Amino acid sequence: MDLLEINALLQDIETNQELLRMKIGLWSAWPILRFNLAALASNLAIDTSEIRLSTIEHISHSFHDAAGFLRVKHPHILLYVASSNRVEQKKDRYKDIIFDELLRYIPTYFKIENINNKFYLERSQRALYPSQMTTSGIYMISNLLSRLRRPRSIDRLADSFFASIQMVMPTSKISRLHIRKVLTSFYWRKILYRGLLHRVKPRILFLQTAYMNHALVAAAKEMNIKVVEFQHGIIDRHHPGYSWTSPAVVYKNHMPLPDLIYVYGDYWQDELSVNGFWNKELRSVGSLHLDQFRLQHVSLTSNNSISSNNPRKIVVTTQALDVDRLISFFIEFNKYATLPVELFIKLHPRESNRQPYDTAFRDHANIHIIAGHEAPSTFELLSSCDYHASIHSTCHYEALGLGKPTIILPFTNHERILPLCEQARGYALLVRTPAEMNQIIAQNRSVPHNISTYYFRDGAVDNILKELHHELGGVIDIRNPVDPQ
Structure with missing residues (x-):
């Protein structure tokens, strides 16, 4: 089954079997599992073993965490x-592209950092706005406590959820043990996060991917801290982290979900509201990161002039999926290219093994492999390209937001992005063969402003600060931003 089928199946069983009524403490337990189970069932999980910290490295960061806490x-x-x-x-500093632009307007902040890729650690040490803590200490302590003790109620919940899943997915690799592990981790991490929040006492929590951070969200809501999620990636009506339907509304107050979701544009607001669950929580604000590149590099009102004397510059963003098929596709594409092309293959941030690409393209001087943590960044590449290509990625939408046409490659899970071909007809294009792609890139295409701003609203800083002014009042000074020292 693909992710769309799995999502529909989860929607059915949670409604028919009333899974949302089962609680762990104050909170509905099903949301804690839902995305995790969907990722496992779809076999889309990426192996991150090579980019994770070792136990010794976690211990080292934990000492730093204690100092930040104090x-x-x-x-x-x-x-x-x-x-x-x-x-x-x-x-000489590195900027967090999601939040740092806002911190120029906010007098005091506290950052807790999830070290999700150790290859970025050097950048963390040279951060424009440094983090005061990491999650290393919380994760280590919660993992230890999870091994030592768990409430008996978790065993009963795990048995019930496992039985429900087995009824509809009897061949699933999802185990009773895995469900217990996820719920026990939530139980202990929420307790630890409550301790942290009691000490920090913030008025607002900013985060991404709330559907993977239920313990922090639940702890914040128990302490009446407003939880604001900033969009990350493709969040649509089929995304298992957001695809709640109208029958779930009666359980909403007991689900560890954000109070507000700041989405990139009206398209995402329309998508999430379709299922009848999300409503007043959604705010169309734009993207701080994309706005900067619009201002610096892109004129959306002018046509891209592709000279016949210059090679077509194509940026390919990978998903760490179907690597062999993707490589074969571009070897053939390059072999039979009818025009000069320059190909930049930017690896996914969690894709640590570049060796297959380096080996396959070592004799292709016009093909460049760039690791996720290496310069130039994805947006630097997108803002100066002629075409973008990927399988299923937020970069499809980001390319359109920057005025660049985007190509959908026919590999695993590409079906998820196909509606974009109809919505942005002529600017989002499915290619089935390298020959088709060669035909497409021969054409000069410029994405209209109204399409770009439908996916990414203009004026993100002003839009977000207006939203925050309601919560923080005079604390925010829009007229006098302060740059970091």
């Missing part, structure tokens, strides 16, 4: 950030 001074905002978001360089 020095905290009751900030206005707590930010849960990811190391891999520091992808842009500003002089």
Whole structure:
């Protein structure tokens, strides 16, 4: 089954079997499992063993965490950030592309960093706005406590959920043990996060991917801290982290979900509201990161002039999926190219093994392999390309937002992105063969402004600050931003 089929199946069983009524403490337990189970069932999980910290490295960071915990001074905002978001360089510092632009307007903040890729650690040490803590200590302690003890109620919940899943997916690899592990981890991490939040006392929590951070969300809501999620990736009506339907509304107050979701544009707001669950939580604000590249590099009102004398510059963003098929596709594409092309293959941030690409393309001087943590960044590449290509990625939408046409490659899970071909007809294009792709790139295409801004609204800083002004009042000074020292 693909992800769309799995999502529909989960929607059916949670409604028919009333899975949302089962609780762990104050909270409905099913949301804690839902995305995790969908990722396992679809076999889309990426092996991150090579980019994770070792136990010794976690211990080392835990000592730093203790110092940050003791020095905290009751900030206005707590930010849960990811190391891999520091992808842009500003002089000798690295900028978190999701949140840092806002911190110029917010006097006090506290960052807790999830080190999701150890290859970004050097950037964390040279951060424009440094983190005061990492999640290493919390994760290590919660993992230890999970091994030592769990409430008996978790065993009963795990048995019930396992039985429900087995009824509809009897061949699934999802185990009773895995369900217990996920629920026990939530139980202990929520307790630890409550302790952290009691010490920090923020008014607002900013984070991404709330559907993977239920313990932090639940702890914040128990302490009346407003939870604001910033969009990350493709979040649509079929995404298992968001695809709640109208029957779930009666359980909403007991689900560990954000109070507000800041989405990139009206398209995403329309998508998430379709199922009848999300409503007043959605805010169309834009993207801080994309806005900067619109201002710096892109004129959406002018046509791209592709000279016949210059090679077509194509940026391919990978998904760590179907690597062999993707390589074969571009070897053939390059072999039979009818025009000069220059190909930049930018690896997914969690794709650590570049060896297959280096080996396959070593004799192709016009094909460049760039690791996720290496410069230039994805947006630097997109803002100066003629075409973008990927399998299923937020980069399809980001390319359109930057005025660039995007190509959908016919590999695993590409079906998820196919509606874009109809929505942005002529600017989002499915190719089935390398020959088709060669035909497409021969044409000059410029994405209209109204399409770009449908996916990514203009003016993200102003839009977000207006939203925050309601929560923080005079704390925010829009007229006098302060740059970091």
